[in-house]
Amino acid sequence: MRHRLFLLALLAGLLACAAPPTPTPFAQVAATPQPTVANTAVPPTAAVPIPTPTAEPPPAPTATPAPTWDNPLDVGMQATAVAHNAIFHQLLPANSGRWQFAPGTFWHPIALEVNATTAFLLDGGRVLALDLANGSPPQPLRQPGDFVDGLLVQEPLDLALVGQQLLVQDRAGDLYAHDLATGGWQIERYEREIDETSSHYFVALGHDTTGGARRLRLETSYSYAQYFFADGQERQWLLPEDALPVDVSGVGDRVYVLWRNPDGTAMVALFQETARLPQFAPTVTMTQPRQIFATETAVYVLDQAGRRLLSLDPATGALLALFQLPGVSAFAVSGDQLIFAGRDALYFWQQPENNRTITGGSTLPAPQPHDTAVWQTSAPFAWPITGNSGNLTPRDLQMPGAPRHYRLGIHEGIDFYWANGTPVYAAASGTVIRATLDYERPSETAFNRRRAQNIELGYTAPDNLDFYRGMQIWIAQEDGFVARYVHLSEIAAGIGEGTAVAAGQQIGLVGNTGSPASVRSESEDAHLHFELWRDDFYLGQFLRPIETRELLEQLFGG
Numbered sequence: 001m002r003h004r005l006f007l008l009a010l011l012a013g014l015l016a017c018a019a020p021p022t023p024t025p026f027a028q029v030a031a032t033p034q035p036t037v038a039n040t041a042v043p044p045t046a047a048v049p050i051p052t053p054t055a056e057p058p059p060a061p062t063a064t065p066a067p068t069w070d071n072p073l074d075v076g077m078q079a080t081a082v083a084h085n086a087i088f089h090q091l092l093p094a095n096s097g098r099w100q101f102a103p104g105t106f107w108h109p110i111a112l113e114v115n116a117t118t119a120f121l122l123d124g125g126r127v128l129a130l131d132l133a134n135g136s137p138p139q140p141l142r143q144p145g146d147f148v149d150g151l152l153v154q155e156p157l158d159l160a161l162v163g164q165q166l167l168v169q170d171r172a173g174d175l176y177a178h179d180l181a182t183g184g185w186q187i188e189r190y191e192r193e194i195d196e197t198s199s200h201y202f203v204a205l206g207h208d209t210t211g212g213a214r215r216l217r218l219e220t221s222y223s224y225a226q227y228f229f230a231d232g233q234e235r236q237w238l239l240p241e242d243a244l245p246v247d248v249s250g251v252g253d254r255v256y257v258l259w260r261n262p263d264g265t266a267m268v269a270l271f272q273e274t275a276r277l278p279q280f281a282p283t284v285t286m287t288q289p290r291q292i293f294a295t296e297t298a299v300y301v302l303d304q305a306g307r308r309l310l311s312l313d314p315a316t317g318a319l320l321a322l323f324q325l326p327g328v329s330a331f332a333v334s335g336d337q338l339i340f341a342g343r344d345a346l347y348f349w350q351q352p353e354n355n356r357t358i359t360g361g362s363t364l365p366a367p368q369p370h371d372t373a374v375w376q377t378s379a380p381f382a383w384p385i386t387g388n389s390g391n392l393t394p395r396d397l398q399m400p401g402a403p404r405h406y407r408l409g410i411h412e413g414i415d416f417y418w419a420n421g422t423p424v425y426a427a428a429s430g431t432v433i434r435a436t437l438d439y440e441r442p443s444e445t446a447f448n449r450r451r452a453q454n455i456e457l458g459y460t461a462p463d464n465l466d467f468y469r470g471m472q473i474w475i476a477q478e479d480g481f482v483a484r485y486v487h488l489s490e491i492a493a494g495i496g497e498g499t500a501v502a503a504g505q506q507i508g509l510v511g512n513t514g515s516p517a518s519v520r521s522e523s524e525d526a527h528l529h530f531e532l533w534r535d536d537f538y539l540g541q542f543l544r545p546i547e548t549r550e551l552l553e554q555l556f557g558g
Helices: 075-083 444-457 462-469 545-555
Strands: 087-090 096-101 111-114 118-123 126-131 139-142 156-162 165-170 175-179 185-189 202-207 215-219 224-228 234-238 244-251 254-260 265-272 291-294 299-303 308-312 319-324 330-334 337-342 345-349 356-358 414-416 423-425 430-435 471-477 482-488 506-509 528-534
Touching: 075 087, 075 319, 111 156, 111 337, 118 156, 118 330, 118 337, 126 156, 139 175, 156 202, 156 215, 165 202, 215 244, 224 244, 224 254, 244 545, 254 291, 265 299, 291 330, 299 330, 444 462, 462 482, 471 506, 482 506
Parallel strands: 087 319, 096 356, 111 330, 202 244, 244 291
Antiparallel strands: 096 345, 111 118, 118 126, 126 139, 156 165, 165 175, 175 185, 202 215, 215 224, 224 234, 244 254, 254 265, 291 299, 299 308, 308 319, 330 337, 337 345, 414 528, 423 506, 430 471, 471 482, 482 528
């Protein structure tokens, strides 16, 4: 059961299909929009290991004719707009520009921030800067394996622009600040405490879009949104206990929070002063939420896994406009501009003349762990613990990518909490490639030695991470993934390296080996820790927590 640590604390009338000679500011929305269907007359035309990027000379970008790209009309989205008396927009070359980058430049951006001259994009753990004036290839500013103030960058999770600072939230808990004027980096907040009871998990970063100095963070373990300042001042708003926090944005003292409900739908709520304001009550159904950005005139929500952008009235939540998108994963609002980021492409709404082909720069080869298509498989996995069938943990802290403060690191799997000695079954067929049959429980001295090494380094070294896994089995599955079953108390008879196993076959028993609690008891903190790997990457690496959850739900059959 969750516990709480804290008390309470547009769109303009957009031109429809044809490209306007002067872009109309989309942030100014009529108070009562008419049921307009736009753009439908023009048919669409046919520590953390990362791979070493391949560098190419950066030739000058070239202006190109309007490109062709696919975004066929979705009549369901169109009908939703009409039903809510809202404007419908379908991004097409006739109304939007596109910058096309070299294949592998960025695969699945999860954050995009824009100022007058630069777009800052987060992809594959890399913080990239894109010159919006000259269109040169992206330049990396920080990536996993770099250091800030002597501290290892592990996995950047989100970005926010606050004045002349670019803030970067690391999964491990820390907040880095990049001074855009000087180019320097520093740690604004160190929150990588080494304590068994530390369990905070900040899943999103935001800011006051009116230009104030407030920063925003969204915490999932204790379910709260937090405004804070560089000087340490804070204010917090509690969220429903069953909410799965996704993203947060602020307008002055108003805070908009996007979360997923237990039934899979999404919700946006408005908080001000000490309470949630009930008059903000969106009626449009939202699913697969990704991102929120609030302004004085509209609240933008990216949902349906990047296929749709909603513009909501900031006072009531009524749907003002719906954008059908060509498949993106992040967006940004800058003045009167909407910019979207998808694989190797930026899209510029209401700028059909803004087209470029940008070659050169560093690229990442396939496969990449943040390409969600990599994790698709032909058949659902069997549940590794039958008592847990049909239920993933509701706690993000027990999912891949969560911080592990006791060892200054990151969690690389999903936890299935069940009684010590509960049978563990293979999730999919495959061949055992590792089984620690000779495992011996380490002493408290051994744990203390590893702890001291983590403190000295500031992170979990790879051999220490393997130590914390305890008794384990690795199975190379027929789908090409490697599944790791960790913290076992026993390995089933006949299971060893080279053994072929079938989906649903018992392979061991739940335990707590490798856990710091194991020095006190053989049953305390007993659970199965299940990891899924592709090459050197775990499922969930470089993805939003909500995306990781959706992938696991798909793999386990819903």
